Amino acid sequence: MTTSIQTFVTLSAALTGISKNVLAPTVTNLDLPTTYFDAAKQKFPADFDLLLSAFQALIDSGKSAEDAVATIMENDTYAPVAQQINFLWYMGGWAVVTDFGTQTQNLSAITYQKGMVWQVMQSHPMGYSVSRYGYWGQEPAPLNDYIGNGE
């Protein structure tokens, strides 16, 4: 993982409240951090790099990731990009405001399936489930098993 993507993952974990180990596991069947990093860089060619640099500078100055994110969200240039990155992790696509409200422009069928919103809901997207027959009659696993313990 490159330094830029490491910064992106740290930022993403602080934005989403989901463990870095869940967002970017060492062993995985899908390299979502790289997919999302590349997508964000393409969508926000100038502001994305600035956001990462600003976030890294705040970390280097001794701020925690959470405090750094709080500062970022007060900045009019960085905040919209950070919000879209947060939305991307949860929904697997970009937020698009239409006459009918905010809609999701999914990057792909797989990113839709991998959206963290399903993990937080301890549920699954329509059309795809990892659980076996009869799961709906059982208690789901604890939330931390889905989103990690913050590490």
Place this chain on the structure above:
Amino acid sequence: MNKTRFTKSIVLIVMLAISLVVVVACSTKPMDKKEHTSLDWKIPNDIKTPKVINTKTLQKAFDEFSWESFIALNWPANKNGTPDKKKIIGQKDAKTVWEHWLHTTDIFLPDGGMPVTWGGTINTADYCTNSPKTPDKIKSLGRGEKISDFLVLATEPMDTGPLIDLNGQYVQYEINLNKNMYDYIKDNELYNVEGQQQFAAENNVVNFDSGTNATADFPGKVGAIVVKAAWKVLGKNDDPSRFHTVNALIWSNPAEKGDGSCRVENVGLVGFHIAHKTESAPQWAWSTFEQVDNAPETSELPCDDTYNFHNCSCSDCPVNKMAEQPWNPDKSGQTPTQVTRVVPITKETREMNAYYQAQLRQVNPDTPWQYYMLISTQWPTKPGDPVSFQNPDPKGSPAPMVLSNTTLETFTQGVVPQIGTSCTDCHFSATNSEGQWTDFTYTLGMASKKTKKGEQ
């Protein structure tokens, strides 16, 4: 010439002579087992855990596990089905270890009765009752020396339709289980519906054995293994030297609109699945191999080569389209399936294939086993308990996300989740005849109710 130069020249001549002897010996002498460290008759119990754990190193470990399994399962067998340790795979095309395993048709009998004894054979005369096209003597042939196999499935295992080769012939399929799995089914009477009901009524959950590597205190063991094989009838324009071949008795299954007749054909192996439950893969490790001439990758079109299931001169033929219904294995002159491989084989797997193919060629430059390739191995990146409702990811997030064999999942290839083929995703839904969990195997759904004959 001074003494030093003279000595150097002598040394050089001797080295050249030794090299020549080695080269000649290697090219003429049958290879000794010790020279092939990668070729072993032992079925691996599980992967060799890499020193550095990440997605790439684990994929490589599982791919090596696949090749070692392929070699061991296709090792020449003794008459009792054990590997012949005096021989090496490739020396001569011979009946293999897995071909001695029992078919699902030997285990899940139509009358729900006790499976065939391990090492035994079913009475093919029970099947070949209507053979107007074949001589009567076929009825008396079992899976002996002359007839190596009994094939009864002409539509793909997932019932997605027949695969038809360029000669208009249906590909034939079989599913075989290893002794570990057979014993579990037999011991728990899971071979008929009543036995499965009883098993569930006693709050049991199907849980096959896992392959486990040896430790200081434990000798190691092979887990439950299922093999699926696809065979092509060899005919016009086929080169039998490029296939592992057997003489098979093919039953035209009435359940698949066949006429119930039997015929003997020389068939070549074109597709091969190995599913092995292991400690590191409780969601099973799914390995799939193909004969190298099956089909081009979609990105390789247009093509000008010769394939088993693709006609390069037909650029208008619809690709990966199933045959028009009704499907009938007895009808002649049917339209061949125009097959392409949708998901490319990775560079790393291609390199591994080249390594093992070279090893096999060293044993015998003419061996048909050099013409087989691994497509990939699907394995769980999160290998937790697949049964527990408390596991947030019981499928284990398999990698790669999709995996298809062009002869076994021809029509479901692709990358879209749930639509493109994923071994784990599909087999996770497997149940028995009562809708209960069967630990990633659909075979228990083949059980019939016990009839009076089956109770005997």
